Amino acid sequence: MSDVENDRRKRKKEGTWDPTNMRKAVEKVINNEMSARQAANRYQMPRTTLNDRISAIKRGKEMSTEPLMGRFHNTFSLEHEKILVEHVKDLGNRQMPLNRKKILYFVFQLAEKLKLPHQFNKEKKSAGKNFYYSFMKRHSDLSLRTPQSTSLMRAVGFNRPQVARFYECLETLIQRFNFTAYKIWN
Numbered sequence: 632m633s634d635v636e637n638d639r640r641k642r643k644k645e646g647t648w649d650p651t652n653m654r655k656a657v658e659k660v661i662n663n664e665m666s667a668r669q670a671a672n673r674y675q676m677p678r679t680t681l682n683d684r685i686s687a688i689k690r691g692k693e694m695s696t697e698p699l700m701g702r703f704h705n706t707f708s709l710e711h712e713k714i715l716v717e718h719v720k721d722l723g724n725r726q727m728p729l730n731r732k733k734i735l736y737f738v739f740q741l742a743e744k745l746k747l748p749h750q751f752n753k754e755k756k757s758a759g760k761n762f763y764y765s766f767m768k769r770h771s772d773l774s775l776r777t778p779q780s781t782s783l784m785r786a787v788g789f790n791r792p793q794v795a796r797f798y799e800c801l802e803t804l805i806q807r808f809n810f811t812a813y814k815i816w817n
Contacts (some may be wrong), residue, residue: 648674648675648676648680649674650678652674652676653674653676653681653684655674656670656671656673656674656676656681657681657684657685657688658757660681660685661689662683663686667681667682668683681811683705706738706748706749706750706758706762707741707742707747708748710770711741711745711747712766712770715741716770716773717765718772719734719775720773723774728775729775730775731763731775732757734775735757735758735759735762735763736756736757736764737760738751738758738762739751739752739756739757739758739765740756741757771788801815
């Protein structure tokens, strides 16, 4: 067996340390009871990860002791995302559906207003396509459409007196010809 294979076998899988051990190691180093190297060896975790957590805490940031793998993390919590989905659905139900560009702008504005850390494009003031595709994958019940404009005559004709007149005519026709509900279209 080669040295490279032995090194691979000895290495622990990334992100497998225990969060309670991370907390203990950070406390020991911050209280000057151990060096970072000693704490990393004793609590079986990468020294660089321990140093990252310690330096973030010293800068005043709040750091998670959970293993975080990868560079990208969700911007919104489950609660925020649920509110976002409900709002998009509500707008669609009110005949104001959002298209892709508008929802990405809206998501950026929401992250800014909530002061959430994000990696969205600040110049374009928009979330990116990666967010869009993963968001739509998580919420496959959403359908974003491009709103179509209503003609001026149709918009003018849709008012309370016109609608009331339509239903009065419909009621008289139903009474005159005895239509059943399944015979009425549009």
